Amino acid sequence: MTPIRFSPSSLREGHWYEYLIRFALGGAATVFTGLISSRYGASIGGLFLALPAIFCASATLIEKHETRRKREAGVAGERRGQKAAALDAAGAALGALGMLAFAFVFSLTVASSIPAAFIGASLAWLVASVAAWYAWRKVRPARRAWISTKSTGSAISRSRHG
Amino acid sequence: MTEYVVRFLVGGVVVSAFAMLGDVLRPKSFAGLFAAAPSVALATLGIAVYRHGADYAALQSQAMVAGAVALAVYSVVVCHLLVRAQLRATPATLLSLFVWLIVAFGLLALVGGQT
Numbered sequence: 001m002t003p004i005r006f007s008p009s010s011l012r013e014g015h016w017y018e019y020l021i022r023f024a025l026g027g028a029a030t031v032f033t034g035l036i037s038s039r040y041g042a043s044i045g046g047l048f049l050a051l052p053a054i055f056c057a058s059a060t061l062i063e064k065h066e067t068r069r070k071r072e073a074g075v076a077g078e079r080r081g082q083k084a085a086a087l088d089a090a091g092a093a094l095g096a097l098g099m100l101a102f103a104f105v106f107s108l109t110v111a112s113s114i115p116a117a118f119i120g121a122s123l124a125w126l127v128a129s130v131a132a133w134y135a136w137r138k139v140r141p142a143r144r145a146w147i148s149t150k151s152t153g154s155a156i157s158r159s160r161h162g
Numbered sequence: 163m164t165e166y167v168v169r170f171l172v173g174g175v176v177v178s179a180f181a182m183l184g185d186v187l188r189p190k191s192f193a194g195l196f197a198a199a200p201s202v203a204l205a206t207l208g209i210a211v212y213r214h215g216a217d218y219a220a221l222q223s224q225a226m227v228a229g230a231v232a233l234a235v236y237s238v239v240v241c242h243l244l245v246r247a248q249l250r251a252t253p254a255t256l257l258s259l260f261v262w263l264i265v266a267f268g269l270l271a272l273v274g275g276q277t
Contacts, residue, residue: 007188014185022181023174030173030205031166037210042218046225047266049203050233054177056255058184058197059240063251084190085251086244091194093237096230102200103226106207110216110223117216118204121223129195136191 003137013065022057029053050099055092059085094136098129169209177201198233225270232266 029051037045066084070077106121184196203226210219239261243254 003189004192005188006186008186010185011182019178019182023178026177026181026201027170027174029177029202030169033202033206034166034169034209037206037222042210042214042221043225043270045206046222047229047232047270049200049206049222049226050229050266051202052198052233052236052255052259052262054181054201055197055237055240056252056259058181059251059255062190079248082244082248082250085254086241087190088194088197089237089241089244091191091196092198093194093234093241094191095195095198096234096237098195099198099200099203099233100227100230102203103223103230107220107223107227110211110220114211114216117219118208121200122204125200129198133192133195 010065013069014061018061022054025054025057050096050103052092055089059088062088090136091133094132095129097132098125098127101125101128165209165213169205172209173202173205176205198237228269228273229266231269232262235265236262 029048032053033045033048033051036048063081063085065081067077067081070080102121102125105124106117109120110117180196180199180201184193184199187193187196203223207219207222210222236258239258240254243249243258244251247254249257
């Protein structure tokens with residue numbers, strides 16, 4: 001069974017101005033990349049295609065929503081808000097691998113076919129991101145178990161030798 | 163001027179679409195994949211192909227490889243600042259932008275990016 005699910009109710013948690021801010025940031029980031037490209041050339045401009053400009057706003061919103069949700073449930077929510085934003089950042093690190101696949105496929109195929117470059121690169125992003133996420137989910141429990149065994153082991157050893 | 167208005171509108175729509183998709187998906191780590199979606203890249207490369215041709219867009223996407231590696235490093239640094247240093251999301255994400263700039267320009271310098 002897939003652990004991925006839709007939660008459309010999350011959209012109701014946001015205010016209209018938060019969506020407006022993201023729209024404006026997205027537009028501004030695209031204009032900024034265009035300006036950089038025309039001023040400093042395609043290579044420098046290309047770097048900014050992966051600028052995490054929108055991520056700052058998204059992570060702040062996630063933290064805010066999670067903190068508010070926990071407060072409404074009567075729990076101090078600041079730490080939970082930070083953890084929710086950290087999980088989003090972990091996902092973004094895996095998504096960056098997908099972006100790497102997107103850039104590779106696009107640069108290799110755009111000269112031969114423009115539609116194939118866009119379709120192929122988008123598919124490469126999706127496949128690489130989702131595969132990285134599944135691999136991370138498989139590895140994480142094993143790594144946690146190893147860390148907990150290691151710390152328990154060292155605690156036992158400390159109590160024996162201490 | 164018209165080109166920049168089109169850039170703003172296309173960029174805004176594509177970024178908002180990916181961000182909303184990230185909002186409705188769970189778990190949060192999976193939704194985070196959409197925080198690193200190539201939304202600005204899709205809008206910019208589409209305009210670059212139309213305005214300057216395939217070679218220009220290819221050059222941009224080659225440099226994007228360095229930007230994507232920098233994004234991975236950036237995201238890991240943000241994650242550590244939030245969990246270990248217990249910074250709030252806004253300072254953590256903004257401070258880490260320096261890391262993105264250093265890694266991205268460092269890699270581009272290393273491979274000798276053309277302009």
